[in-house]
Amino acid sequence: MRYMANYDFMESIRNTQQWLGATANSMASYPAFALMPNPALHWMAAWGQVTERAFERMVVKPDWGIRSITCNDGKDHLVSVNPVVERPFGDLIHFEVLGREEQKRKVLLVAPMSGHYATLLRSTVVSLLPDAEVYITDWHNARDIPVSEGKFDIEDYTLYVVDFMKELGPDINVIAVCQPAPLVLAATAYLAEIDPSAQPNTLTLIGGPVDPNATPTEVTDFGHSVTMGQLEELMIQRVGLRYKGIGRRVYPGLLQLTSFISMNAERHAQAFSDQIFRVMAGEASEHDHHNRFYDEYLAVMDMTAEFYLSTVERIFKAGEIASNDFVVAGHKIDIGKITNVAVKTVEGENDDISAPGQCVAALDLCTGLPDELKASHLEPGAGHYGIFAGSSWRNNIRPLVLEFIDANTGGSKTAKTGRGKGAAKAKLAVAK
Incomplete structure (x- = not known):
């Protein structure tokens, strides 16, 4: 995994998911569809909105927001x-x-x-x-x-x-x-x-x-169950073409986030499922509890x-x-x-x-x-x-x-x- 191609591949996956979310939200929100109300379209728009926001936040440094x-x-x-x-x-x-x-x-x-x-x-x-x-x-x-x-x-x-x-x-x-x-x-x-x-x-x-x-x-x-060689082989990549640190060896934030989420995968999946239905019902807001928490939790940095x-x-x-x-x-x-x-x-x-x-x-x-x-x-x-x-x-x-x-x-x-x-x-x- 110690190559720039791996880093860029992970970024491409993230970017694709963000694009899919934006596309789903845009398509399902087409004004003409309002003539034929359909729960599936409402769900698709809500899924797209939640998905786009989640994958976008992964590469954005949060603001302190202390006014x-x-x-x-x-x-x-x-x-x-x-x-x-x-x-x-x-x-x-x-x-x-x-x-x-x-x-x-x-x-x-x-x-x-x-x-x-x-x-x-x-x-x-x-x-x-x-x-x-x-x-x-x-x-x-x-x-x-x-x-x-x-x-x-x-x-x-x-x-x-x-x-x-x-x-x-x-x-x-x-x-x-x-x-x-x-x-x-x-x-x-x-x-x-x-x-x-x-x-x-x-x-x-x-x-x-x-x-x-x-x-x-x-x-x-x-920490005790893996060797240093295994860690270096599995966790370390080189920063890709998009960033100033091109070529630097890092433990990528996206890889770390995968580990974080896997520790409580069921709870996170339920949280996003609930948020989708809240968006469908018009009960979600820009700064609700889910968005406040995940805007911070999903924002990860490379070490x-x-x-x-x-x-x-x-x-x-x-x-x-x-x-x-x-x-x-x-x-x-x-x-x-x-x-x-x-x-x-x-x-x-x-x-x-x-x-x-x-x-x-x-x-x-x-x-x-x-x-x-x-x-x-x-x-x-x-x-x-x-x-x-x-x-x-x-x-x-x-x-x-x-x-x-x-x-x-x-x-x-x-x-x-x-x-x-x-x-x-x-x-x-x-x-x-």
């Missing part, structure tokens, strides 16, 4: 999305709330690079904006990055995070969601050794595979081949983070060097992607960190997405994370020296 936010002053403030650092493989962006004083809380959300865009965390951003200055890593689609920009693997990813944290300064509070959790932990340890003053105040790890073998899942079982393969080989197979043997740019990282950054883990009881036990393993790796600077939370009944974007996040986890941040933040200097007995008691209370 304004209601703040604690009771007023609506416009939101501007501004780049802070622009790099070939990803940018650091800031959601500036216009007309509002700068917030004391500064939060860096590290978005996952696991098939979807950073906009997957849109609801997470919206929930934090009223109470914090929010920054996020906006990773780029590998198909749009020329080969001349070089490689991008998990070491490069880690160094990007290091640079972003150094750019924002020591008053930042980092929240890593899912895939980046082990790499953000490593980035913090890297800073602890080379530039301690640039470490963040707090580090919150949400549902990430710090130790994938702590609690095996289908994801970890797959560089080296990032995907090194993640599987070094994080899942070799467990380099879990065994504290991770090396970045020739430097062996020691997670035990983290001594004054408060660390909190969040897990979902029903998480079938990063099961409970995988993320909380980070606390055991922080051997140099006092217990009062460690905290963990297991959310009852929550699945993977619920712990950062669902009701569990909004109602339970978000308040706990903000309390944790406040308990361990007191300015860049005091944040690094413990802030006295009162702060230590507050941190211990949050940890419990």
Whole structure:
């Protein structure tokens, strides 16, 4: 599969399905057919509309769509999305709330690079904006990055995070969601050794595979059941003629989407069947629940081949983070060097992607960190997405994370020296 022809073939299939949907909708909606009402034609038009939209969204990067936010002053403030650092493989962006004083809380959300865009965390951003200055890593689609920009693997990813944290300064509070959790932990340890003053105040790890073998899942079982040669042969292709990254080796987004859907194929099929009948009945709308969810879910991005393969080989197979043997740019990282950054883990009881036990393993790796600077939370009944974007996040986890941040933040200097007995008691209370 490691050829441009395979990539272009998959794109041709997607494009054909989009065209078939558009054609069916156009033909079945021909005005003359209104003289002879026919349920089959109504179904055909609805199928075409739903199909065209679904396959079109697969190659479109979603917009953030955050126009304004209601703040604690009771007023609506416009939101501007501004780049802070622009790099070939990803940018650091800031959601500036216009007309509002700068917030004391500064939060860096590290978005996952696991098939979807950073906009997957849109609801997470919206929930934090009223109470914090929010920054996020906006990773780029590998198909749009020329080969001349070089490689991008998990070491490069880690160094990007290091640079972003150094750019924002020591008053930042980092929240890593899912895939980046082990790499953000490593980035913090890297800073602890080379530039301690640039470490963040707090580090919150949400549902990430710090130790994938702590609690095996289908994801970890797959990682152990295939060889690296098989993965490279089956999953890696070269970007085709249509995009700037022509010739770059990638794990294509369309191939990833096939895997995502196959995990819950029956549920997705039922969702699209229901949507077709809603369109027929005139009950669907541009921004109904189905369209909001699938506009985001179907929008996938290519990962560089080296990032995907090194993640599987070094994080899942070799467990380099879990065994504290991770090396970045020739430097062996020691997670035990983290001594004054408060660390909190969040897990979902029903998480079938990063099961409970995988993320909380980070606390055991922080051997140099006092217990009062460690905290963990297991959310009852929550699945993977619920712990950062669902009701569990909004109602339970978000308040706990903000309390944790406040308990361990007191300015860049005091944040690094413990802030006295009162702060230590507050941190211990949050940890419990």
